Structure formats: structure tokens, C-alpha cells
Amino acid sequence: MSYPWIIFALAGAVLIWFLIEKARRRTHPVSGGLQRDILLPHSAEFELYANAFSHCSRKVRLVLAECGVPYTYHQIDLIETGRYETISARYLKINPSGLVPTLVHNGHPIYESDGVLTYVAEHASADRPSLVPADLEARARMEEWVAGGVISSDDPMASMATRPGSCIPGLTLPIFVTAIRYIPLRRILVGFLFHPDKRRPAFFTASRLFGLRTMLGQKPLQQVMHQSRDHMRAHLERLSAHLRDTGGPWIMGGQYTLADVTWSCMLLRISETGWLAHFAEDKTLAPVLAYFDALQARPSWQEAITDKRHPIVEKAEADLKVAIANDTKVARALFS
Ligand SMILES: N[C@@H](CCC(=O)N[C@@H](CS)C(=O)NCC(=O)O)C(=O)O
Incomplete structure (x- = not known):
């Protein structure tokens, strides 16, 4: 193959890689709350995908700790902690909005941290005081x-x-x-x-x-x-x-x-x-x-x-x- 053709073939391959990768990483908004129609692979009753520094992730970790709910933790990086992992093809299967946190309950994801707070409070361990006033x-x-x-x-x-x-x-x-x-x-x-x-x-x-x-x-x-x-x-x-x-x-x-x-x-x-x-x-x-x-x-x-x-x-x-x-x-x- 001549030199210009090699360049042309390489550029074509890069473009195809980019388009495929872009399609795999497409995000879209999600509605909050428990997604009963989505079932994800899971190994624990509760699994949390979250970031150490993210404000919304911290809220969810805190409510889980307060409610005595055990969970498997998956650290998902944001660029400020290492890389854009929220837009990796793997994470987008869990939450297509490309945002953390996502709590997964028996394989069903729950989106939007504030809805998660209420959800976890409703599933608190029986020996913990309620985080929601009865009145x-x-x-x-x-x-x-x-x-x-x-x-x-x-x-x-x-x-x-x-x-x-x-x-x-x-x-x-x-x-x-x-x-x-x-x-x-x-x-x-x-x-x-x-x-x-x-x-x-x-x-x-x-x-x-x-x-x-x-x-x-x-x-x-x-x-x-x-x-x-x-x-x-x-x-x-x-x-x-x-x-x-x-x-x-x-x-x-x-x-x-x-x-x-x-x-x-x-x-x-x-x-x-x-x-x-x-x-x-x-x-x-x-x-x-x-x-x-x-x-x-x-x-x-x-x-x-x-x-x-x-x-x-x-x-x-x-x-x-x-x-x-x-x-x-x-x-x-x-x-x-
Ligand atoms: N309303 C959402 C907001 C979630 C959100 O904004 N998450 C940020 C981190 S705190 C995020 O994932 N950003 C993606 C990025 O920085 O690329 C919630 O409460 O869960």
C-alpha cells in the first residue's frame, strides 16, 4: 500500500473507533426513583456505585450508614479523582445519565440521590431509629x-x-x-x-x-x-x-x-x-x-x-x- 493510502486507512480506522466509542458512551436523562423494569447483574442485596468526593454520593453513603443497611461499594471515578468513569460504557449500563450515585437494590437501580435517601430510610434496619418524623x-x-x-x-x-x-x-x-x-x-x-x-x-x-x-x-x-x-x-x-x-x-x-x-x-x-x-x-x-x-x-x-x-x-x-x-x-x- 502506498503512503497516502496508509494514512487514509489509519484515519478511517480512528474515525470508526471514535464513532463506535461515542455511541457506546451516549448519555440520556433518567427519571428518579426505583427502576422496576431494569434488572442489573448483582451479587449483594444493596450495591452502591458512588464517588468518594461527590456530594450526592456522600449523602447516600451517610444514609446507608445511619440506617444500618449493609452494601457492596463500587468506587466510580470522576475526572477530579482520576478519570471520567461515569461515562464509561460499563457504568452507563448502570446509570445512562452518566451521574453518580446509583444505588442498586436486588438488581434494580434507584436514580437521583434525594429519592435514594427516602428509599433507604424506608428499608432501614429494624434496630435503628427512623430518619423520618412520624408526624x-x-x-x-x-x-x-x-x-x-x-x-x-x-x-x-x-x-x-x-x-x-x-x-x-x-x-x-x-x-x-x-x-x-x-x-x-x-x-x-x-x-x-x-x-x-x-x-x-x-x-x-x-x-x-x-x-x-x-x-x-x-x-x-x-x-x-x-x-x-x-x-x-x-x-x-x-x-x-x-x-x-x-x-x-x-x-x-x-x-x-x-x-x-x-x-x-x-x-x-x-x-x-x-x-x-x-x-x-x-x-x-x-x-x-x-x-x-x-x-x-x-x-x-x-x-x-x-x-x-x-x-x-x-x-x-x-x-x-x-x-x-x-x-x-x-x-x-x-x-x-
Ligand atoms: N441530581 C443528581 C445529581 C448527581 C450529580 O450531579 N452527580 C455528579 C457528581 S456530584 C456527577 O456524577 N457528575 C458527572 C461528572 O462530573 O462527569 C443526584 O442527586 O443524584
């Missing part, structure tokens, strides 16, 4: 707190003023930037080929190439972070006033509920990204800090959070702390 009116109030923590699959940053969960992605940006330095560029670039949301590989590629200082200096990024920060501060003030008025120790008073599962993960995220220390300069938020301490002291925290920590996230958290403490440009970009 209907109290239950409705708890559900409002849980709804505030939802991260929408369609628009994760929608309605920040009414939904603290929507502030989480913006507040996570600094730790994304620090974590991605541990990921090889070639893995990040794969997202341009296959990730359904090209803003993710674009953001991560820029973060990998330019680093924290430069990224935090970008006005659009600052705007998102500051908007998220200011709305989150208002949500924390509301939480603080609520805890002070009711006397806690939990959101629904004496009963630890799904509302506390949700807020555990929100407080964890703003703590590991350095925002909580900044918010805590406002002494009126003292009840929130005491509440966060109490959440971390529960045995479920050890099982669901501490034991599942990811080394890259630990390094990123430490790097970010050092940058905030030693680099005024970084601190100013975040907190001024």
Missing part, C-alpha cells in the same frame, strides 16, 4: 430542608437564593482546580471527545494548564464563586437562627433525620474547601459550627466519610489550605 406536618418541614440540598441534574446551580445545594458546585471550584493538578492532561482531554458537557473538560483543562492563582483571577469564575458564597452565607444564617431557636441538637430537634444527612454533606463541602473557616469569623454562626461538630461525632461519619476519603482530595484540600494561608491573591479572590 406528617413535621415530615413536610423536614422535606423542605432536604429539598434545599438537592443538586439538580439539569441545572446544578439553579435557584441559589432558595436552594443551598445549588451553591455547592460554585463553592467546590477552588478544590476542583487544586485536585486536577494530580490528573494527567491526556485523561482530562478525553472529556472533549466523550463528556456530554464540554464545559467540564474545558474548565479542567484550563485549571490543569494555568493553576489556582490564574484561575481564581478570572472574573467569570469569581462571579460564580462569590454568588455561591453570598447565597450560602444567607442559608447558613437561616440554619443558625433555626438551631438557636429550636435548641437543636438536630434540624428537627431531638430526632436526627434526612435533613441532617443533607446538611452534613453541605457543611463538609464548605469546610473542606476553606469557606466554613471564613464564614465562621461571623460569631452568629456559632450554632452551625457546634452542629457540624455533633454531625462529625456520629459513628456514621467515620463509616461513610472518613473511611472513604480519597488521597487526591486529601492532597487537594491540604494544597488549598496552604494557598489560602500563604497567597494573598488566592485569599482575596475567594473572600473579598
